[in-house]
Amino acid sequence: MTSSSVSSHVSSPAPSSPRYAAGLAQLARIEGRSPPSLETALADIAPDLARFAIEFAYGDIYARPQLDLAQRQLATSGALAALGNASPQLKFHLAGALQVGCTAEELVELATHMAVYAGFPAAVNTALVLKELFAEKGIALPPKPDAQALEGSRYARGWAGLQAIDGHAGERVIAALGEVAPDLGRYIVEFAFGDVYARPGLSVLSRELVTVAALTALGTAPAQLKVHMHGFMNVGGKREQLVEIVTHTAVYAGFPAAINAALVAKETMAERNLG
């Protein structure tokens, strides 16, 4: 370990378990190439970390049927955009999202949606990653949604959206804020639901999927996570999909974050009598 020692790493033969092979196949669908760049990057520093990513993350998790690859890439992108501390991986997975069929417009909407749950800096930084990515790929930018097409007042539109998506759980949040910070409650209705949720380009189901992944990864707002777990199911999400978003996010934010979110999911199911 002295400074005069020289690198003498002998590359080992590639692992060849069935889990590894399955993971390689999934990763090739996401990255659009093989061998994966992760294997190359870590080969001479932590090859087993690359193997674990391929065997566990891609071989075990991504191969599961509860979510399709496009949904997994949206969940991953939402989690990494919210954490804001892994921009190489965020770029990789936004590219992967395009590769498995997400549209450029969906990803721009995902970035915009993040303003609500992780703040404007997280949203802007995600948009700038997309800008770089689209430039590299020569992707035409999605046409700008016509804001004028949104009818009615922002508050009325937002309140209708909040009721339809989050139901009574969302209404209770606004009511609880009414006694201390009523304007904060109003901004949630007007901005989060009136401006953002009402936009086309990303389905309401995908918005709730992304929100659940982001709040699972952040780990700081279990009460809001439960509201959006209800929201995910209110707009058509299934129990097994919800549990899968949480399981999937273990890869990107660690097991403690996933365990805590799974316990919130359990409470959510009990409240819905789906336990």
Next chain:
Amino acid sequence: MTSSSVSSHVSSPAPSSPRYAAGLAQLARIEGRSPPSLETALADIAPDLARFAIEFAYGDIYARPQLDLAQRQLATSGALAALGNASPQLKFHLAGALQVGCTAEELVELATHMAVYAGFPAAVNTALVLKELFAEKGIALPPKPDAQALEGSRYARGWAGLQAIDGHAGERVIAALGEVAPDLGRYIVEFAFGDVYARPGLSVLSRELVTVAALTALGTAPAQLKVHMHGFMNVGGKREQLVEIVTHTAVYAGFPAAINAALVAKETMAERNLG
């Protein structure tokens, strides 16, 4: 969306709602130029995200009278310094703080103050952003405070400060630590209060404002957030200012963080019989 497609984005006319105009005016006061760089940076990737930032963050929030622009820039800088994951925005808002009248010394103190609430790496990285910013602007650095001017022992000075600022809530924290980690309690008195809070250059009210914004954004320490909400009010902060710091921080850390802090504010007010 193939790699051979070319960019065909047609720039849309600038939005022109009253909220947008109000936001543009506030942002010009902070950035010291117009049109805002955010609008330019996002024009061909997520123009509506820029519009939302201008309409909602600057038009709705910054225009509110409960905090002045200098206080808002301190709150934003404290939140982003603590999160540590958005350094372009941190630099932008530290520059904005200078633009609206904060002194260079206040910002250096803000960086130093962060060591207590988000750790030394967050503090050092904020100081290095300031170093870059001051070099670009040719700003003379503030004279170094004379540490020798602080009289008495660090512990005695710190204990007096903790009592004056955080009151019984602060004393209870130290007592609770006494049974398990008494030295940690001693360091809070000596370092946080004896060394840092006692420094000139940033008022105690501003220190508590920055602390409330930082802990709201981090979202991981609601008990300490409540101690410092009491602290903010103990040193002269007003109820509506406290609620406004929380509302303001929604822009930088998202609504879930702000909702949780608002509910802590509600408990704080109830304890003070100001509910």
Next chain:
Amino acid sequence: MTSSSVSSHVSSPAPSSPRYAAGLAQLARIEGRSPPSLETALADIAPDLARFAIEFAYGDIYARPQLDLAQRQLATSGALAALGNASPQLKFHLAGALQVGCTAEELVELATHMAVYAGFPAAVNTALVLKELFAEKGIALPPKPDAQALEGSRYARGWAGLQAIDGHAGERVIAALGEVAPDLGRYIVEFAFGDVYARPGLSVLSRELVTVAALTALGTAPAQLKVHMHGFMNVGGKREQLVEIVTHTAVYAGFPAAINAALVAKETMAERNLG
């Protein structure tokens, strides 16, 4: 503060308190040089922040006997790897870990271990920092552990490890997940314990030390922190070492994170009747 003002900072004489001298000596052992680079980097922007780091972090904390320097560098590296938002400091402290006697293999294992507690992106980014560091220092990479040497099924090996390390507290987590996300529980057994904890190169005691530091810094999973505080003591860690990991982490993640972890330690001790 106008753009035409010029820097007129007059460098002050170096501080010379006994705490400062003690801190300088500790820091020289970690950095392997003197004067410290931190003092130089902050000299003309926030010299007192550098002084506080030297007096408080290195003079007060690092000089304490409850943990040795190698353990402190592992704790620091685990905390910063998990936070993921201070990569210059992460690199500095990984280099410091080598300087005080940690092996290259231990650090690669630390990076790999992070996949479990902070997710794969945090693990991969830490491995890439190590790659850069080892290249700069001409360090030969550790031989790849022979995965085939791990006998038996991943689940059986993992379950035995989980029982030995986390005891009943770990078993209860898996049981609680069984009702909502049984596969997540299975992955914890197979991947976290069967694949990662079973690896040579980083002792189980060091793995629990790193885990406690990481979860203290993240601040988002107090229940899992308690499981691993029990785990640290189950594998031979001492009460005073556990409290010291928490106290040490105040330097890297701030006092609120340390206070909350100290209160979890208090509960842990009470459960073990060591209060």
